[in-house]
Amino acid sequence: MIELxxxxxxYGDREILNNISLTIADNxxxxxxxxxxxxxxxxxxxxxxxxxxxxGQVIIDGTDITKLKETELYPIRRKMGMVFQGxxxxxxxxxxxxxxxFLRENLNLSEKEIESRVTEQIQFAGLEGYxxxxxxxxxxxxxxxxxxxxxxxxxxxxxLFDEPTAGLDPVSSKKILTLxxxxxxxxxxxxxxxxxxxxxxxxxxDHVAVLYQGKMIFDDVVSKLHESTHPFILSILxxxxxxx
Amino acid sequence: xxxAPATAFRKDINLRxxxxxxxxxxxxxxxxxxxxxxxxxxxxxxxxxxQATICGTDSIPIVLVSAISIGSLLxxxxxxxxxxxxxxxxxxxxxxxxxxxxxxxxxxxxxLSARFxxxxxxxxxxxxxxxxxDALRAFGTDPxxxxxMPRLIAALVMFLPLTALSDYAGLHSAAYMAxxxxxxxxxxxxxxxxxxLAPKDFVVxxxxxxxxxxxxxxxxxFNGFSARGGxxxxxxxxxxxxxxxxxxxxxxxxxxxxxxxxxx
Ligand SMILES: Nc1ncnc2c1ncn2[C@@H]1O[C@H](COP(=O)(O)OP(=O)(O)OP(=O)(O)O)[C@@H](O)[C@H]1O
Ligand SMILES: [Mg+2]
Numbered sequence: 388m389i390e391l392x393x394x395x396x397x398y399g400d401r402e403i404l405n406n407i408s409l410t411i412a413d414n415x416x417x418x419x420x421x422x423x424x425x426x427x428x429x430x431x432x433x434x435x436x437x438x439x440x441x442x443g444q445v446i447i448d449g450t451d452i453t454k455l456k457e458t459e460l461y462p463i464r465r466k467m468g469m470v471f472q473g474x475x476x477x478x479x480x481x482x483x484x485x486x487x488x489f490l491r492e493n494l495n496l497s498e499k500e501i502e503s504r505v506t507e508q509i510q511f512a513g514l515e516g517y518x519x520x521x522x523x524x525x526x527x528x529x530x531x532x533x534x535x536x537x538x539x540x541x542x543x544x545x546x547l548f549d550e551p552t553a554g555l556d557p558v559s560s561k562k563i564l565t566l567x568x569x570x571x572x573x574x575x576x577x578x579x580x581x582x583x584x585x586x587x588x589x590x591x592x593d594h595v596a597v598l599y600q601g602k603m604i605f606d607d608v609v610s611k612l613h614e615s616t617h618p619f620i621l622s623i624l625x626x627x628x629x630x631x
Numbered sequence: 632x633x634x635a636p637a638t639a640f641r642k643d644i645n646l647r648x649x650x651x652x653x654x655x656x657x658x659x660x661x662x663x664x665x666x667x668x669x670x671x672x673x674x675x676x677x678x679x680x681x682q683a684t685i686c687g688t689d690s691i692p693i694v695l696v697s698a699i700s701i702g703s704l705l706x707x708x709x710x711x712x713x714x715x716x717x718x719x720x721x722x723x724x725x726x727x728x729x730x731x732x733x734x735x736x737x738x739x740x741x742x743l744s745a746r747f748x749x750x751x752x753x754x755x756x757x758x759x760x761x762x763x764x765d766a767l768r769a770f771g772t773d774p775x776x777x778x779x780m781p782r783l784i785a786a787l788v789m790f791l792p793l794t795a796l797s798d799y800a801g802l803h804s805a806a807y808m809a810x811x812x813x814x815x816x817x818x819x820x821x822x823x824x825x826x827x828l829a830p831k832d833f834v835v836x837x838x839x840x841x842x843x844x845x846x847x848x849x850x851x852x853f854n855g856f857s858a859r860g861g862x863x864x865x866x867x868x869x870x871x872x873x874x875x876x877x878x879x880x881x882x883x884x885x886x887x888x889x890x891x892x893x894x895x
Binding site for chain 2: 457471476478
């Protein structure tokens with residue numbers, strides 16, 4: 388379980404998050420919606436302990452990670468998979484090596500087992516023939532699929548997606564969203580999905596939180612979104628896609 | 632009297648000083664981490680081999696060029712000088728000491744700081760701004776162990792043979808110039824080199840290699856890790872890395888010579 392308790396964060400003098408609280412239960416999918424630059428990616432980084440809040444607590448499975456040292460954070464981060472907004476693929480490694488990275492680093496698997504998992508992921512992502520290519524030679528959508536594969540391959544029980552469907556064609560988007568729902572049912576996967584595509588929210592999320600001007604203006608089950616009277620929520624419901 | 636500008640100035644200085652000491656502290660912890668993760672070398676063996684190729688094998692041409700130019704230059708200039716005193720037979724002695732102890736290692740250090748340091752700074756800076764370093768951390772991997780430690784070990788290991796190579800090339804190009812430019816008998820040149828070179832002359836040169844390796848790798852990597860603000864930020868941090876590491880190489884060159892020569 389991931390819990391943010393009264394978290395505030397400033398970059399320099401600029402306040403980004405103001406007393407945010409948020410809970411993501413295991414085996415549930417939470418979407419985070421909000422306009423560009425509001426601090427959605429920042430929230431995901433807080434959950435991994437990549438940055439520290441100015442005040443408040445970030446609690447992962449009962450441990451407040453804001454008090455931990457970098458080395459103590461590693462085992463906690465390994466419970467979560469992260470898909471970065473810009474993919475953050477290791478550009479000096481081939482696609483195969485990118486996918487197998489976590490397995491080689493952190494799990495005691497045989498090379499054969501690693502290869503079979505990587506091959507499985509390659510097929511799933513439709514990247515056959517690109518195994519030995521570097522990320523720079525892939526299209527944007529393909530890179531996104533590698534980034535998602537890299538986070539899913541070690542079967543974490545929580546996965547953090549930063550804009551998983553941005554820049555993908557409708558078929559690939561659908562495939563990824565279906566995958567997330569399937570994994571939730573079959574593997575007890577929990578997920579946090581940052582998105583600006585409201586259809587994604589209705590397709591997979593159980594809960595949705597809306598971040599607006601540093602505050603959570605909505606945090607409830609998806610079906611209640613229609614009952615909100617907040618002007619920002621009304622505008623996104625009518626436009627379907629958030630202005631970027 | 633209006634004291635506001637003076638107060639603002641003092642505040643600015645205070646902020647800068649605080650910033651400086653914070654950076655120093657960060658750099659210290661970063662360096663400590665690079666050394667403490669050395670036991671993980673087996674896991675990152677491939678990265679070590681890659682880096683050894685980059686800073687070792689690939690640096691051979693530039694080390695040769697700098698050694699040969701400094702060796703021949705010294706032989707010519709010092710030869711001219713000694714000729715005025717009728718002491719050309721001393722040429723071997725004066726050039727070899729300079730090549731092995733001072734100018735040889737110094738020029739090599741500066742060249743490697745430009746070559747290996749620039750590469751580290753730019754590469755790690757690009758990884759920082761594209762969030763690859765955050766991705767490593769997110770996957771529970773220590774980026775210092777994976778990226779900095781192999782570079783440090785590679786430089787520590789490879790700078791020694793590079794020094795030997797630089798000594799060899801420097802001495803031989805000096806001998807070549809002595810023979811062909813100053814018409815000095817090679818036997819006479821080498822006779823003035825070998826019996827006179829003391830162990831400490833070599834120690835000075837070979838102590839400088841690991842010292843430069845540590846300075847260049849850690850300073851350039853630290854600056855790469857601190858890159859912020861897009862491609863321009865990578866440029867800035869790379870330049871800073873080279874300037875600071877070259878400066879420190881100059882200072883270290885002086886102190887290593889002083890300390891070793893005074894104590895041996
Ligand atoms: N390292 C940093 N230093 C200073 N300001 C930062 C830093 N990182 C982010 N910011 C600022 O914090 C705010 C929130 O950034 P964040 O990336 O979390 O936004 P976001 O909601 O993910 O936006 P988008 O939808 O465009 O990805 C932005 O205004 C950004 O300018
Ligand atoms: Mg973002």
